[in-house]
Amino acid sequence: MPELTGRTVLLAGATSASGRAAARTLLARGARVVATGRSAEKLEPLAALGAETEVLDPTDEQAxxxxxxxxxxxxxxxxxxxxLVGGWRGGGGLAGQTEEDYRALEASFTALRHLSRALDDDLRASPAGRLAIVSSTAVARPLAGGANYAAVKAAGEAWTRAVAQGWAKAAREAGEPLRAAAVVLRVKALAGLEDRLAEDFAQLWAADPAELNDSILTIQEKGTD
Incomplete structure (x- = not known):
């Protein structure tokens, strides 16, 4: 696991079990962690771990x-x-995919767009910038009962890959080595894999950004790689 002393990492939507696992792992490696969430109360366990916390509505661009x-x-x-901003709504086949459900899920994509644009300069300028989203294996094999969910996740993947292309192009045109990498982390279901997600995210700093950028990695149980 790479040493992350001196790195500042922002966890967006950090009040889940995955957010707490990521905070623990990153802090243990020496990173400074800024954890965001909509609820001050739900952020308290992150603060107790040593993370700096910020109440944030990530769908509000100005915020x-x-x-x-x-x-x-x-x-x-x-x-x-x-x-880590996300959630699940689905079921009922294609006819059961309501507009209300879609709009609720779409908030994750909206948040990604706002956050990645606002932090683009920071991540480009960093000697080792890393952006990762948690996506789903449903993108590769969408089901009717999860059409809204898969569509939003697919949009997030497309956006992240566009970020990766922009970083690679900018480095090429500047005649500089690529230092930043944008990555998609796919998982079938996060329950029980929170620590593995945290480890895999931290491990991104050990990889060559030129090889890592624009990659799609699947998170699995140890021993099933």
Missing amino acids: VRALVRRLHERGLTVDGLLH
């Missing part, structure tokens, strides 16, 4: 940009973003 400004005012620039 996201204000957070980044506050970090900069404190002398912090972000080296890593783990996007």
